Amino acid sequence: MDTSAYVKAVVEQTSILADWVHGRDATTPVPTCPKWTLADLVDHVGGTQRMVAMLVGEQMSEPSEAYAGYVPGPADSGQWRAWLSDGAAMAAQAFASVADDTPVWDPSGGAAGVPFWSRRLFGEACVHRADAAVALGMPYELAPEPAVAALEDWLATLTSRGYWENVPGFADAMRGDGQSLHFHATDAPGEWVARREQDRVALERTHASADVAVRGPAVDLLLVISRRRSLDAAPALEPQGDRALLDHWIEHMDWVTG
Known part of the structure; x- marks a missing residue:
C-alpha cells in the first residue's frame, strides 16, 4: 500500500470504529488494553490522528x-462519531498537503516521515478497532490484504531502531543471539522473518527456515501478534518449532500505550 491508500483506509477503518462506539457507555472496559476504558480508546485514536495531522x-x-x-x-x-470522523478527515487533509519526501519527524530512527505516519495511523486504526470489537462484543473482520499491511506496520514499528533505543525494556527482552521467527500469511502475500540479535531485531520480508514458524490467515496473525487474541483462540494458525520462543515474542510484542 502507498501513502494515499493507507490514508484512505484510515478514514474507512475510523468510520467503522466511530459507528461502533457512538453513544456507548464511556466506562466500558477494554480487555485487550487492561488499563483503558472505551473513553480512553476513543481519546487515543482521535487524539493521535489529530497529533499526526499537526506533525505532517x-x-x-x-x-x-x-x-x-x-x-x-x-x-x-x-x-x-463526529469527533473520530473529524480526526480522520484532518489527517487525510494533512497528508494531501505534502509529498512522501516532505521532511517530517518520526520515531522510527529511519527518517521515514510521511510514509511512516500514513502506515502507522492505518495500523493503529486496525488494531484499535479490534480492541473495540472485544470491548463491545462485535465481530471483527478485516480482509487479508489490509490485514497483511497492518501486520507489516506492527512488526516494522516494533522492530525499528527508534523503538529499540527508546524502549529499553523491550530491547532487553528481545536481545538475542540469532533466534529466528517466521510469520507467513496464507491468504495474501506476506512473509516475515524476525531475528533476535544483540543490538536489534532484524526483520526481513522473505521466506526462510526459522526456529519457530507460524502460518495462517493474515487477520489471525495480526490479532495474535498484536496480542488482541490468544494463540489458543486462533485455531487456524499453525505454529511449528520452538513454541516457547514464539510465546516469549508475543509476550513482549507490547505497545507502550496499550
Missing part, C-alpha cells in the same frame, strides 16, 4: 508542540 501538515522536525497539543475526546459519547 505543519511539517514538524520535532514533536514537542504536537505532543503538547494532544486533544482528548469529548466526554459525551454521543459526540464520538
Whole structure:
C-alpha cells in the first residue's frame, strides 16, 4: 500500500470504529488494553490522528508542540462519531498537503516521515478497532490484504531502531543471539522473518527456515501478534518449532500505550 491508500483506509477503518462506539457507555472496559476504558480508546485514536495531522501538515522536525497539543475526546459519547470522523478527515487533509519526501519527524530512527505516519495511523486504526470489537462484543473482520499491511506496520514499528533505543525494556527482552521467527500469511502475500540479535531485531520480508514458524490467515496473525487474541483462540494458525520462543515474542510484542 502507498501513502494515499493507507490514508484512505484510515478514514474507512475510523468510520467503522466511530459507528461502533457512538453513544456507548464511556466506562466500558477494554480487555485487550487492561488499563483503558472505551473513553480512553476513543481519546487515543482521535487524539493521535489529530497529533499526526499537526506533525505532517505543519511539517514538524520535532514533536514537542504536537505532543503538547494532544486533544482528548469529548466526554459525551454521543459526540464520538463526529469527533473520530473529524480526526480522520484532518489527517487525510494533512497528508494531501505534502509529498512522501516532505521532511517530517518520526520515531522510527529511519527518517521515514510521511510514509511512516500514513502506515502507522492505518495500523493503529486496525488494531484499535479490534480492541473495540472485544470491548463491545462485535465481530471483527478485516480482509487479508489490509490485514497483511497492518501486520507489516506492527512488526516494522516494533522492530525499528527508534523503538529499540527508546524502549529499553523491550530491547532487553528481545536481545538475542540469532533466534529466528517466521510469520507467513496464507491468504495474501506476506512473509516475515524476525531475528533476535544483540543490538536489534532484524526483520526481513522473505521466506526462510526459522526456529519457530507460524502460518495462517493474515487477520489471525495480526490479532495474535498484536496480542488482541490468544494463540489458543486462533485455531487456524499453525505454529511449528520452538513454541516457547514464539510465546516469549508475543509476550513482549507490547505497545507502550496499550
